[in-house]
Amino acid sequence: MLGALLIYEKIVRVTLKNKTPLILSIVLIAMNLRLPITAIPPLLPALEHATGLSNGSAGLLTTIPLLAFAGASPIITKLGNRFGNERVITGFYGLLVIGSLLRSQEGWPMLILGTILIGVGIDSGNVLLPAIIKDRLPMKPALGLSTYLTAMLVVSSLGTGVTGFVVAKTSLHTTLFSLFLITFLSLFGCLLLWHTKATPHLVRKPNRELKASLQSVWRTKLGWLITAFYGLQALIYYSLITWLPAILTHQGYDNITASLLVTVLQVSCLVVSVITPLLATNKRRIQVGLWLILVGLGPTVVSFLLPKPPLAISILVAILMGIGVGLSCSLSILFFALKTKTATETAQISGMAQSFGYLFAAFGPVCFGYLHQFTQSWFTVIALLVLLTIGQWGSGWFIEKQTYIFEK
Secondary structure: OHHHHHHHHHHHHHHOOOOHHHHHHHHHHHOOOOHHHHOOHHHHHHHHHHHOOOHHHHHHHHHHHHHHHHHHHHHHHHHHHHHOHHHHHHHHHHHHHHHHHHHOOOOHHHHHHHHHHHHHHHHHHHHHHHHHHHHHOOOOHHHHHHHHHHHHHHHHHHHHHHHHHHHHHOOHHHHHHHHHHHHHHHHHHHHHHOOOOOOOOOOOOOHHHHHHHOOOHHHOHHHHHHHHHHHHHHHHHHHHHHHHHHHHHHHOOOHHHHHHHHHHHHHHHHHHHHHHHHHOOOHHHHHHHHHHHHHHHOHHHHHHHOOOOOHHHHHHHHHHHHHHHHHHHHHHHHHHHHOOOOHHHHHHHHHHHHHHHHHHHHHHHHHHHHHHHHHOOOHHHHHHHHHHHHHHHHHHHHHHHOOOOOOO
16 A cells, blocks of 8 residues: 555656646546446346346446436535535545445345446546536636547447457456456546646635626526537437437348447547537537537438438448537537636536436437337437437527526
């Protein structure tokens, strides 16, 4: 333990000589924002065999964290306001580490309890990391947000592929224990965050500004618009990822080709999500991004109702959809920073939007599944996705017309 602390102190001394500590901290915290969840689907067959869980019960391992996100987000926002974002995110990432350890133990009770703690722990990063970026990089939030999205998406994408390989070559316990060890990197990132300095406030806030910062975003029109935008993008994304393979199979593609097209969508989504915060620097560019969302998720989704096109056309459609999804994801998070003046406001709108967003993400795909089962057709599902896309575009357009959360 003493040796680890000495190594940690040495690393801190080296990194504090330049501006890398904050960026490194963001990367380490963000790398576990999705990995503990996206790594589970490839492990589901092994988990079912080891624990005796049914298919439906095993599916809860990906739904529970989303429900935890929805329930914990408002609470984490209040705790961050009271005790400080750094303290709260460090404490909750401790829960993430404990949850990962419990999940690697034998028996389904430990598996479920660990999954709940993992969801609650991750949500502190979901809610508070954008606020911390706003506080530490007030003049360049796009840099921090791009770093955050890059680390989150790249690591989660790699994890999805690697965990299936690891469990095949080793064992389920070894794979889950490896994921547990990776969570320590994020806890280290939280500790490193304590060695970076927030932007100093040279003057005291005027009373009017202080009063505004204490208002509730739940009572603002712009707050609900941002919540609608975030919720709709989460609903559309998780529904597409869940049901697109089935839709493509119904269109006439085999399972391998359908999986390839979904991968193309995710890769293009990853690229666009990374570069969007760096490019969306003014209203005009954001408006262009909103139009690309409408084009990327409107006509392309409708194309699935047509007869099976050549593979090259479907690849192009998947790329356009990935662009639309990537822009949606990036802008939904970017609005947290662009439409707020302080880190406190950023944390408030982040908690509010993600509370509803992940609630939609948890139940949306299930509702779409029942809708398809009831109608025995994908037409209603696709039509609803198009309407939701139009609604998301409309909310984004009204958001961009506004200045800040607490300004009319």
